[in-house]
Amino acid sequence: MIEDYRLDPKLAKIRIVLVETSHPGNIGGIARAMKNMGLSQLVLVNPKEYPSQVASARASSAADVLNDAKVVSSLEEALQGVQLAFGASARLRKVSWPQLDVRQTAELALQTVGQDEDAEVALVFGREDSGLSNAELDLCNYLSHIPSNPTYSSLNISAAVQVFAYECLMATEIKSVHSSGYRHQLATSDQLEGFYDHLFQALQDVEFLDPSKNARFMRRMRRLFNRAQLDVKEIDILRGVLSATQRKVGVSNKDSD
Template identity: 40%
Template sequence: MNIIDNAAVSQHLAHVRIVMVNTTLPANIGSALRAMKTMGLSKLVLVAPKTYPHPDIDALAAGATDLIEQIEIVESLEDAIKDCHLVFGTSARTRTIPWPLLDARPAAQKSMNAVLNEQQEIAVVFGREDRGLTNEELAMANYHVTIPVNSDYGVLNVAQAIQIISYEMRMATVELMDKEVDPDAVMKVTDEEAMHWDEPLVTHEQMEQFYPHIEKMLADIEFMDPKNPRLLPLRLRRLFGRIQLDKMEYHLLRGIFTRVQALNNGTWKKSKTKEDQPNA
């Protein structure tokens, strides 16, 4: 194993933010900071914490007080992840619509690949102590991530889960940097890892304009009943969420939706030469 520069590891890990939603116990925020700092993560975003600030945060954070100063407080999950490219929602339970689900290790490998090769911003979102994330919050994620545990016992508390996710993020970073440092190392990269993308990827915020557009288009052509869309919006999020569209693809698809809408409401007409041809 090569010698890895600790500061460089932390620099990569600065692109991974931990997001805690509606946390009740300040002690859990403090423990989370400590867990993050032991592994070199630095960015914690709190979505509407129940109690903040609180001396328990400082007490449990031990020496990680510099991270307390960097905490970002926002009002909604939307605000916490809007500039992120890849969002993981943590989920212990099986949901009605299964989402693309990764174990902590491949999720961390995917994340750090995206950071090192494409400077992506990553978020891992943790829910409330008692009931986790809502289905709406989980639907904002590209992937769900789970930590394999003893199913006869139950789940980790939120600080323990952050500890293991942070550990896997660090391990994945060191592994990738090791590969870079040693040119003779066998590059067991998958297609996805090997792919250096030519176009920048769209952010979560842009995708939040994408979904209303495709839904409106499908409502226009009566493929979806907006009053009773059933599982369709969720299926679309699951499908396009795991693609990670680049900007050109994004504009390509939105262009198609706009054309279909214009065709549907008569503001766009087929050109003369084609008008008499049957479309099979």
């Protein structure tokens, strides 16, 4: 479980705009993808079928995002009040639009809404079969794309939204997103040096290491553990093992703490 988890309020300023989505299941899947990543604004431009039981079933526990979706009749209406609009497309068009990849898009989106408390941005996605038209891209500031296999670049629309939403979440500065949960704080240099000193002494205590004959041994140990990028909890575990080993052979480890 992630402790003290909170979402960056800037995520609430990002609109996901879907243009003429034909399958209601995709709308539900997109609502779920949005809630997974902390996005909440969903705008539907002339959806073929909405509301829909299929959409509700696919949304799972993201019914709030789905039920709060705004339905409009034109892309112009969907983009009202938006400072920047990013048109998502797998096709890099012959006409030269300013282009960003998905990571650059997320970074610019978060930067934009962070600079102005009233600013909002939109990520615009087109039809499942044909995407956005050139006229619709004309309403966007940037063409945004997901780098992929050039011989098979088309993604399901809900998968594409998931990738963009994920990059938006990762572009936030909320520490709980980046360093809590499954990832822990990396050990400091002082903590690592304490561990290496403890390891050096413990290996002598159990008569594994003869310093006079193993001058390169600790250098190899440093290389091994430095590659592992030990975190604070892992250092504590390893030093606990060393202390238990020292106690087993009747050696106090108080000088190694």
